[in-house]
Every structure is written in C-alpha cells, then in structure tokens.
Amino acid sequence: MTTPAVAPSRLDDSPVSPKKPRGKRLLPYILLAPAVVALVVGMGYPLLWQVVNSFREYGLQQQFGAPPAWIGLENYTALLTDSHFWAVLGRSVVFMFVTAAVTVVLGVCLALLMKSVGNFARICLQVALLLAWAMPIVAQMTVWNWMIDQRNGLFNYVLSWIPGVDMLGHNWLVSPLSFFAVASVIITWAAVPFVAISVYAALTQVSGEVKEAAALDGAGGFQMLWRITLPIIRPILVILILLQMIWDLRVYAQIDLLQGFGSAGDQYDLLGTYIYSLGVGQGSFGMASAAAMLVMFFTVALSWFYVRELLKEDN
DSSP states (O other): OOOOOOOOOOGGGSOOOOOOOHHHHHHHHHHHHHHHHHHIIIIIHHHHHHHHHTTEEOSHHHHTTOOOEEOTTHHHHHHHTOHHHHHHHHHHHHHHHHHHHHHHHHHHHHHHHHHHSOHHHHHHHHHHHHHHHHSOHHHHHHHHHHHHOTTTOHHHHHHTTSTTOOOTTOOTTSSHHHHHHHHHHHHHHHHHHHHHHHHHHHHTTSOHHHHHHHHHTTOOHHHIIIIIIHHHTHHHHHHHHHHHHHHHHSOOHHHHHHHHHSSSGGGGOOHHHHHHIIIIITOOHHHHHHHHHHHHHHHHHHHHHHHHHHHHHHO
16 A cells, blocks of 8 residues: 655745845945944044054154154054053053952942832932932042042041041142052042942842742842842943943043142053143153054953953853
C-alpha cells in the first residue's frame, strides 16, 4: 500500500509586510538632517580648528596677522616631555577618581533614602537637591568663599568650638591637599543632586515582584541591595560614573574661582585651568590645542569602557 505523497510546506505562505514607500523610509533621515547639520557646523568646525592648530605654531604674532607655521608634532612632543604637564595630568586623574567616586556613593545613598522615607520627607529632600543643583556656579562659589574665609569663615568659627582646636585665621586654600579637598567638596555638593535623582528614578523601575521573590528566598536588606537592586540598575550607574569622571576631569570654573580667592594663584592647576592658561594666559594657542586634543583622547578612552558595557548588554 502506497502512502500518499505529502506536499512540501511552503515557507512563503507567511504574511509578508508590505514594502514601505521610498518617501516614508527616507522621512526619519530627512527629519534628522537639520540636527546633524547643526552638530557638524557647531562642533565639527571648532574640533577641526583645534586639530589643525595643534600641529601649528599659533601664538600672539598669529593673532595679529602673521601666518601660522606648520611644526608637525612639536607641540605634542613639548607637552609629553614637560614634567609640569604630567604633574597636572596625574593631579587631575586622582582628583577625577576621588571626586567621581564620592559623588556616586553619596548620590546612591541619598536615592535609597528617598526611596525609604515618606512622601513629605522625600519631596522636601528632592526640592532641596534641585535647588542646590540649579544654583549658578558663581553663586555657589560666593557662598563657599564666605564659608571658608580665613577671617570670618563659618567653618573656622564652628571648628574653633571644639576644645583645643583653634582654626581662626586658618587659610584653606594655601596647602595643596586642603585646596583640592575644598574643591572636591564643592564639586561633589553640586553634582550629588543629579546622581541622586537619576538613581532614584532608576530605583522606582525595579520590579516589586523581583524583590518579593528574593525576600521569599531569604534575602536580607543588604543582600537585596547588593545582589538584586544594584545589578538591575547597573547600566544607569555605569553611565553616571562615566559622566561624573568626564565632568570632573574637565572641571574649570570652580578651580579658577578658588585660585582667585586664594593666594596660590595658578600653582594648583588642573587640566581645565592649565589649558586655559596656555591659550589665553600665555597666548600659546597651538600648545593649548595640543593639550586639549590629548585630553580628548583620554576622555574617549574612558568612554570606550561604557561603549563596551553597552555592547555586552546588547549581546
């Protein structure tokens, strides 16, 4: 007895989505074109100018009409063989890591606090954080200058209440350690609100069912935080750490204003004030451009870690 032949199944029986018209396919790119053009014009030209000037001798004479001379890698060689540049770079890297780490830790702690308190306390804390974050840098530095002033400063006055401690007349901006400690406190104070509010927003997206399942498995408070909550919001933490490191590496305004308040002047430069002093202060815009390019390469190297994390998440 012969078995009836079975017709092969056809793969093309599944519904095929109709092909979009060419105009609809190009519409997203047409809508993006103005923004791309604005970015290229607004950022591409300054970047190109920086790259070209980093290979030229561009000083005060060139600002008054003298043609810039092409000197190749001499600006980079001068920087990389200058011990002062390496001292500034090392100082900036240490300042970046310390300040970014403290900022993220305090931000996470405040976010957990906002998640655990009641509505009224959380709203008050959020309003206080937003007010601190929205305060202009010049206003921040004016208040902080009054607080650390060696003659009438609030810090010295309060610390002098401690028995055996006499801080009246102490200058916080003379010693390198205390100068950068004050700068780190100021920058951390201004940056913590952004981290805290961002982490709090991420915490609100953690599923309650996951926490309930972990609690049924016997997870305690610390285990819940370390093994459940933080791994879930890890992508947010990674990008916050990266952003803080980039911002703290390029910090300029707070350091410049603190140098103006103190007597050390530009002796305590970080990369931002160092590049500014090379260009505007000394008129060596070629050297300043080369230093800016080196900082950009370092920033791109930092960003690559985040890009690699994104690729891992996608996989």
